[in-house]
Amino acid sequence: QSVLTQPPSVSAAPGQKVTISCSGSSSNIGSNFVSWYQQLPGTAPKLLFYGNNKRPSGIPDRFSGSKSGTSATLGITGLQTGDEADYYCGTWDSNLSVWVFGGGTRLTVL
Amino acid sequence: QLRLQESGPGLVKPSETLSLTCTVSGDSISSSSYYWGWIRQPPGKGLEWIGSIYYSGSTYYNPSLKSRVTILVDTSKNQFSLKLSSVTAADTAVYYCARLIGGSGSFDYWGQGTLVTVSS
Numbered sequence: 145q146s147v148l149t150q151p152p153s154v155s156a157a158p159g160q161k162v163t164i165s166c167s168g169s170s171s172n173i174g175s176n177f178v179s180w181y182q183q184l185p186g187t188a189p190k191l192l193f194y195g196n197n198k199r200p201s202g203i204p205d206r207f208s209g210s211k212s213g214t215s216a217t218l219g220i221t222g223l224q225t226g227d228e229a230d231y232y233c234g235t236w237d238s239n240l241s242v243w244v245f246g247g248g249t250r251l252t253v254l
Numbered sequence: 255q256l257r258l259q260e261s262g263p264g265l266v267k268p269s270e271t272l273s274l275t276c277t278v279s280g281d282s283i284s285s286s287s288y289y290w291g292w293i294r295q296p297p298g299k300g301l302e303w304i305g306s307i308y309y310s311g312s313t314y315y316n317p318s319l320k321s322r323v324t325i326l327v328d329t330s331k332n333q334f335s336l337k338l339s340s341v342t343a344a345d346t347a348v349y350y351c352a353r354l355i356g357g358s359g360s361f362d363y364w365g366q367g368t369l370v371t372v373s374s
Binding site for chain 1: 291300301302303306314316317318350354355358359360361362363364365366367
């Protein structure tokens with residue numbers, strides 16, 4: 145059972161938009177920065193966002209990140225088949241003293 | 255370009271100690287801006303942070319694994335290592351090493367990962 149809650153799966157058609165939620169608490173998302181990671185099949189996770197909404201160089205602006213209170217959201221517009229992957233949110237939990245990740249959300253581009 | 259590469263045995267017997275090394279290239283592990291960490295992913299499951307280390311040797315571990323984990327750094331070789339003792343089948347996972355930006359709390363560079371299977 146993950147400390148951060150994500151939907152197990154989301155799906156949308158090519159060209160459409162999708163959002164992935166990440167729900168936590170005051171001890172993690174509510175008081176610390178959120179990161180997002182993309183894990184393509186058979187590969188290592190790749191950083192998509194840090195500091196809630198900052199994109200590393202090379203990440204297209206089709207991807208967006210936001211945080212409000214104890215929840216965070218990853219948005220992807222103009223979906224491409226190459227976006228099919230598992231997406232994870234992550235942050236520090238100040239009560240548990242541990243870096244925590246969501247359970248992951250599998251994106252299917254139909 | 256920063257690269258991280260995990261190395262170590264792919265098969266460990268139950269009750270024995272899992273040992274992995276992460277070799278960092280393209281930057282010095284002694285950079286004051288970063289921590290270095292280990293994260294694992296059991297087959298078909300999510301990510302679990304194991305622990306992190308600073309170039310000075312300062313460490314912090316996941317409390318759920320703390321009694322079995324040791325992370326060390328060797329700045330002369332630009333490497334850091336993981337030892338996990340008394341392993342069971344539940345420790346079977348892909349183990350990743352990664353660089354941690356402490357300020358933003360993100361793992362920005364990852365190794366390709368190495369599968370470690372615990373089996374007799």
